[in-house]
Amino acid sequence: MSNKTIGLDGALYDYYCSVAFREADILKELRAETTKLGGPSAMQIGPEQGAFMAMLVKLMGARHILEIGTFTGYSALAMALAGDVQIIAADVSKEWTDVARRFWSKAGVASRVDLRLAPGTETIAALLKDKSGHFDLMFIDADKSSYDTYYEGGLKLLRSGGLMLIDNVLWDGKLVDPTVNDEDSSALRALNAKIVADTRVEICMVPICDGLSMVRKK
Numbered sequence: 332m333s334n335k336t337i338g339l340d341g342a343l344y345d346y347y348c349s350v351a352f353r354e355a356d357i358l359k360e361l362r363a364e365t366t367k368l369g370g371p372s373a374m375q376i377g378p379e380q381g382a383f384m385a386m387l388v389k390l391m392g393a394r395h396i397l398e399i400g401t402f403t404g405y406s407a408l409a410m411a412l413a414g415d416v417q418i419i420a421a422d423v424s425k426e427w428t429d430v431a432r433r434f435w436s437k438a439g440v441a442s443r444v445d446l447r448l449a450p451g452t453e454t455i456a457a458l459l460k461d462k463s464g465h466f467d468l469m470f471i472d473a474d475k476s477s478y479d480t481y482y483e484g485g486l487k488l489l490r491s492g493g494l495m496l497i498d499n500v501l502w503d504g505k506l507v508d509p510t511v512n513d514e515d516s517s518a519l520r521a522l523n524a525k526i527v528a529d530t531r532v533e534i535c536m537v538p539i540c541d542g543l544s545m546v547r548k549k
């Protein structure tokens with residue numbers, strides 16, 4: 332998996348990053364810390380995506396955010412720094428979210444991020460008991476085989492006009508290779524096809540980083 336915007340390579344990517352957004356020092360520090368993890372660091376969203384999501388939080392005036400897939404906390408921190416938001420963040424890894432907690436504390440946003448250490452499907456099921464229509468924005472960036480469950484649950488949890496952001500929808504180009512039929516790729520292909528035909532929502536897929544679908548609940 333690549334966390335760099337598809338089609339922007341080498342010097343062009345460096346130039347883009349130098350003029351396309353401003354990254355807060357604490358976010359730079361978190362990226363540097365995450366890089367020390369080696370291979371898993373590729374799971375972190377790119378800084379351009381963090382800036383894009385922060386811009387959306389500001390434009391929407393979002394207050395209530397749900398994130399499924401937190402890792403070391405970059406996306407949640409980018410959104411938390413963007414406005415007066417309350418975030419429920421779901422992940423299964425204590426090790427990785429311990430890094431997230433440390434950085435949220437350092438950035439002064441820890442009291443606004445409610446981390447749920449449980450499978451995303453369980454967190455969504457719990458929220459469906461009393462938080463239907465509550466969220467302005469949802470970010471899905473966890474296990475791909477559960478994306479459809481997150482999508483259907485998320486449509487109930489979002490308010491009308493709320494925005495769902497779905498990550499990795501271009502999946503490193505694998506979705507156009509007919510010989511690639513592993514569970515994750517098949518799940519992403521099926522969900523992309525489902526959403527573009529889903530009259531409950533409006534869709535605009537943005538080719539930033541590994542592909543990010545913007546799905547607006549009607």
Ligand SMILES: C[S@@+](CC[C@H](N)C(=O)[O-])C[C@H]1O[C@@H](n2cnc3c(N)ncnc32)[C@H](O)[C@@H]1O
Nearest residue numbers: 374375400401402405406422423450451473474
């Ligand atoms: C791509 S990373 C998330 C990156 C993060 N959004 C960021 O900005 O750095 C995916 C995360 O999903 C988590 N995850 C995997 N399976 C999960 C599940 N069933 N429920 C919740 N989180 C899960 C992993 O532990 C990992 O931290």
